[in-house]
Amino acid sequence: MNRLLLLVVLFFHALSAQAHKPSDSYLNFSVDGKIISGQWDIALRDLDFAIGLDTNGDAQITWGEVKAKQREIDAYAMARLQLQSDGLVCPTRVSDHLIDDHTDGAYVVLRFESVCAQPVTTLQTRYGLFFDIDPQHKGLLQLQYQGVSSTAIFSPEKATQQFSLTRPSRIGQFLDYAREGVWHIWIGYDHILFLLALLLPAVVIRQRKTWQAVDAFKPAFWSVLKIVTAFTLAHSITLTLATLGVISLPSRWVESTIAASVVIAALNNIYPLFRERRWMMAFLFGLIHGFGFASVLSDLGLPQSALVLALVGFNVGVETGQLAIVAAFLPVAFYLRHTLLYRKVILLGGSMLIALLAAGWLVERAFDMKFLPF
Structure with missing residues (x-):
């Protein structure tokens, strides 16, 4: 009986380890011809764990601490995101930094732009943020093209995905959200x-x-x-x-x-x-x-x-x-x-x-x- 009780305790402790909202980041791509305009929301708590934002160790991450680490944040994040069009890499440049509140805390918002060699018809995306330190992390993508949205989830098992920029079917959108x-x-x-x-x-x-x-x-x-x-x-x-x-x-x-x-x-x-x-x-x-x-x-x-x-x-x-x-x-x-x-x-x-x-x-x-x- 004691062993069974221990198993129950361990089961709920395993749940408690992920009691709060799991680690996610939010990507938004808007494709217009050769240009991909992007926004990437990344949790400050995750970045703090990865590269150390809380420099004074007071358990509070301030805008000043984030601003001081902007270049390091950009380098860390963009090294883990690659966009390609028809096999050619689309160079990416971060244009702005913001802070936004989600339901589970503060996020840094990276706005960026990728310029491809020719109008995008097929977009290949490689995503690798935090996978080396948190295999449960997910990247949630919303892709917008000609007024239509589609979604995808990046995980260690699905770190590279390809999207054909054709108008998605209604059933496809339904299944994505399901x-x-x-x-x-x-x-x-x-x-x-x-x-x-x-x-x-x-x-x-x-x-x-x-x-x-x-x-x-x-x-x-x-x-x-x-x-x-x-x-x-x-x-x-x-x-x-x-x-x-x-x-x-x-x-x-x-x-x-x-x-x-x-x-x-x-x-x-x-x-x-x-x-x-x-x-x-x-x-x-x-x-x-x-x-x-x-x-x-x-x-x-x-x-x-x-x-x-x-x-x-x-x-x-x-x-x-x-x-x-x-x-x-x-x-x-x-x-x-x-x-x-x-x-x-x-x-x-x-x-x-x-x-x-x-x-x-x-x-x-x-x-x-x-x-x-x-």
Whole structure:
């Protein structure tokens, strides 16, 4: 039993190591004939780890410290990005530096221009930022050409990609954003832990202040279905409203409330408040989680010519990723429901660890501070 408890602790520690938004940078290319105008948003925390921006060691990166390192930042970044047109390298020059705030902190913004030898018809891009120090890092690209946008993700396995500058099909754009939705639910650990905290009691029922295994699969299935449906409906509503600009909420408030929702959902498994009405909690807090998804979608950029298509595609991707998690969880949980391992270690112990981890996120996000060692 002690070994099993240790495995659960190690599992949640592994999640906590990536509890905040994973390392991403954001590239935007706009192609016009021979000219590629680019913007590259790179997290200051990542650059600090790579080349050391915090020169006075006070854990605060100032504009002065960034400005002093501009040439080093340019050299480091542009050495890890190469653009080619039809096999010929397009020389690149950084033209401007800015600082911008994303939902997960401050980013340096590099604006640059690449001039190719002839009008670009096929663009080859090699991306290698931070891959040597963080194999989980991703580069998120939005490519704009003749008023149409397409997206791509660079990773160590897909560091070099080629783009044909023809008008993309509607189905291609839909699939691009659906893929982004799947990816972002899988790396959204606070969303995943909220969902898992709600699903953990689905295969048991509380009787006489203890959790007892359900007798059949049907009640467990219906419990999961109600929770997933409520969560999906709620975050789809606010994702749409936020993306279309109808409602806007402060990102710190949204992220703090998301962390609080994970705490409440986990503690509900230890001291039940909502009991068998967990679907109500899924809906209420799902409205806030939708704003979190919207911030990710806004970072990716939305093509105005296919706004609805991109929004629907991203939402379908989120739901697909979510259903994959449920499909992996439910059969295993149902199989283990009679065991002390499930009722004591996974349900109660796991819920306690989720609550503690999310409480740390809540304090960090609410007070804009960093104290957890991960």
